[in-house]
Amino acid sequence: MISLSDVQRAYGAPPVLACAGISLTITPGEFVAIVGPSGSGKSSLLNIIGTLDRPTAGVARVDGLDVSGLDDRALSALRAHRIGFVFQQFHLADGVSAVDNVADGLLYTGVPRARRRLAAKGALDRVGLAHRLDHRPNQLSGGERQRVAIARAVVGDPPLLLADEPTGNLDTASGTAIVELLDDLNRQGTTVVVITHDTGLAERLPRRIALRDGRVVSDSSGES
Amino acid sequence: MTAPSRLLNRDVLRIGTTGLRTRPTRAVLSALGIAIGIAAMIAVVGISSSSQARLNDELARLGTNLLRATAGTDFTGKQTTLPPDTVGKVGMVEGVERASSTATLPVSVYRSRLSDPAATGGLVPMVADRSLLDVVSGHVRTGTWLNPATSAFPAVVLGSAAADRLGVVTPGTQIWLGGNNFTVVGILDPVSLAPELDRAALIGEPVATRLFAFDGSPTTVYERSADEAVERVRSLLGPTIAPQAPSGVEVSRPSDALAAKNAANQAFTGLLVGLGSVALLVGGIGVANTMIISVLERRREIGLRRSLGATRGHIRTQFLTEALLLSALGGVFGCGLGAAVTAAMALTNRWPFALPAESLAIAVAATLVIGAAAGLYPAVRAARTPPTAALNS
Numbered sequence: 021m022i023s024l025s026d027v028q029r030a031y032g033a034p035p036v037l038a039c040a041g042i043s044l045t046i047t048p049g050e051f052v053a054i055v056g057p058s059g060s061g062k063s064s065l066l067n068i069i070g071t072l073d074r075p076t077a078g079v080a081r082v083d084g085l086d087v088s089g090l091d092d093r094a095l096s097a098l099r100a101h102r103i104g105f106v107f108q109q110f111h112l113a114d115g116v117s118a119v120d121n122v123a124d125g126l127l128y129t130g131v132p133r134a135r136r137r138l139a140a141k142g143a144l145d146r147v148g149l150a151h152r153l154d155h156r157p158n159q160l161s162g163g164e165r166q167r168v169a170i171a172r173a174v175v176g177d178p179p180l181l182l183a184d185e186p187t188g189n190l191d192t193a194s195g196t197a198i199v200e201l202l203d204d205l206n207r208q209g210t211t212v213v214v215i216t217h218d219t220g221l222a223e224r225l226p227r228r229i230a231l232r233d234g235r236v237v238s239d240s241s242g243e244s
Numbered sequence: 245m246t247a248p249s250r251l252l253n254r255d256v257l258r259i260g261t262t263g264l265r266t267r268p269t270r271a272v273l274s275a276l277g278i279a280i281g282i283a284a285m286i287a288v289v290g291i292s293s294s295s296q297a298r299l300n301d302e303l304a305r306l307g308t309n310l311l312r313a314t315a316g317t318d319f320t321g322k323q324t325t326l327p328p329d330t331v332g333k334v335g336m337v338e339g340v341e342r343a344s345s346t347a348t349l350p351v352s353v354y355r356s357r358l359s360d361p362a363a364t365g366g367l368v369p370m371v372a373d374r375s376l377l378d379v380v381s382g383h384v385r386t387g388t389w390l391n392p393a394t395s396a397f398p399a400v401v402l403g404s405a406a407a408d409r410l411g412v413v414t415p416g417t418q419i420w421l422g423g424n425n426f427t428v429v430g431i432l433d434p435v436s437l438a439p440e441l442d443r444a445a446l447i448g449e450p451v452a453t454r455l456f457a458f459d460g461s462p463t464t465v466y467e468r469s470a471d472e473a474v475e476r477v478r479s480l481l482g483p484t485i486a487p488q489a490p491s492g493v494e495v496s497r498p499s500d501a502l503a504a505k506n507a508a509n510q511a512f513t514g515l516l517v518g519l520g521s522v523a524l525l526v527g528g529i530g531v532a533n534t535m536i537i538s539v540l541e542r543r544r545e546i547g548l549r550r551s552l553g554a555t556r557g558h559i560r561t562q563f564l565t566e567a568l569l570l571s572a573l574g575g576v577f578g579c580g581l582g583a584a585v586t587a588a589m590a591l592t593n594r595w596p597f598a599l600p601a602e603s604l605a606i607a608v609a610a611t612l613v614i615g616a617a618a619g620l621y622p623a624v625r626a627a628r629t630p631p632t633a634a635l636n637s
Contacts, residue, residue, distance in 0.1 A: 100553020128553035130250025
């Protein structure tokens with residue numbers, strides 16, 4: 021699913037390396053946690069995996085395609101059809117109902133609106149929010165908002181789900197529910213990559229990749 | 245290979261209105277600049293075409309077949325007079341239907357014998373043919389026109405401006421004309437085709453001959469001919485009236501003067517159109533400004549859309565659509581406003597309402613061009629925003 025080989029991402033001048041040569045492989049169906057302190061390059065790594073950013077050196081292959089060889093249209097197509105994103109700040113549109121927020125997950129796939137909304141209802145049902153279809157984000161709790169965001173990420177059944185601190189803004193109970201939800205999705209075959217500060221959460225996942233200063237310092241699957 | 249990112253046209257329109265729906269006040273205010281510019285231009289076009297329509301109506305009513313021949317100056321610069329039999333000769337020109345004349349008298353007219361002799365008020369006593377009113381399409385406001393009886397006695401008909409300046413409101417009033425008391429028998433409405441009659445005090449030929457030794461030489465001849473004969477008659481009038489010095493006769497077509505006056509008004513509207521286009525330009529800058537702010541504010545939304553699979557082109561299209569809709573909103577509102585101003589103007593001046601449909605179409609097209617120009621830079625900027633930077637802001 022994902023194969024990185026000596027990936028570097030440099031910012032500014034003189035260049036500061038957020039990713040200083042990362043090599044790793046994630047196979048389809050894995051559930052991976054990326055852990056590490058602030059500034060260790062977790063988000064930069066996730067952006068590269070999610071094709072929102074390109075490596076400045078090294079080769080990144082996502083879904084079998086070399087990211088550096090793809091133009092904007094091809095990368096956007098990859099994101100539209102193959103990758104779902106979940107963010108710490110949810111990034112839901114205010115003033116728009118939950119079902120329409122989720123339906124926007126299919127906006128750039130060319131699916132007509134009626135079918136998008138139908139799929140959105142199904143996705144909200146999967147995350148346990150079938151009773152919250154017409155609620156607006158400000159009428160929902162933090163945990164519910166994140167579940168709406170997850171529903172939006174998976175409404176198109178992408179094979180790869182990327183989550184950046186999905187529980188970072190939530191209390192423990194809501195966070196646990198979100199992790200269970202991600203676990204469910206993973207069991208249904210979705211490859212899930214989660215960035216987290218939460219060591220308790222990371223402990224429960226089958227594979228943990230620890231970063232520090234832009235390098236992989238430990239990879240639990242490699243150790244076992 | 246993955247299927248490409250696609251955004252349906254319906255959805256382009258829907259997300260293009262997001263900014264307008266979520267921030268209606270800002271949308272209205274920034275569209276207002278465009279609206280004012282368009283309204284100014286539409287109103288200018290509408291008012292000038294309405295006044296043109298009024299002129300056309302008036303000309304259709306008065307006729308454009310009136311010609312006026314006056315005694316000019318000869319080549320030595322001396323004032324000439326027309327021969328006494330001019331009206332008769334003009335009446336014999338082929339195509340002429342009716343002819344009439346006036347003759348300026350070398351006397352002055354006052355309210356009473358006690359008036360200051362220098363205060364002539366620019367009023368001109370004239371001898372008038374009884375057929376004059378009919379030929380120039382004049383109307384008597386109050387009283388009567390000269391008839392065979394009143395022509396023989398000191399009776400006078402005043403033009404509208406002359407009546408105003410002399411302070412005469414009702415017939416029966418006595419005025420002091422050339423050292424004699426004259427009784428006002430009628431007051432005319434303004435005569436559009438012969439405005440010189442507005443300042444005239446018109447008396448009959450017999451009384452002029454008796455009191456002022458009038459020799460029968462007219463100074464101005466008016467004639468009506470068939471519409472198609474006007475140009476031919478025009479070229480024949482000079483040689484007919486004064487075969488020995490045709491250039492001493494000035495022939496003019498009063499309806500041309502009316503049209504020229506309107507053309508002068510049109511020149512003034514050019515200035516207003518210029519002002520309107522400045523307002524339009526400022527409005528366009530306002531839209532560009534609003535769009536740039538909108539792009540800065542919505543960086544997170546842009547980042548999210550990119551993560552959902554939007555290409556740079558999709559983002560560009562979204563913001564360009566928003567700018568276009570914003571200006572189109574202003575354009576449509578401005579058209580309505582401009583039409584309303586025109587209608588109000590036409591109503592108060594009793595003009596017919598006239599607004600060329602193509603001017604509305606051009607106005608809306610212009611707003612779309614402005615919207616595209618104003619939205620291009622913000623849209624390109626939005627599309628260039630890196631998705632990661634946009635999401636982390």
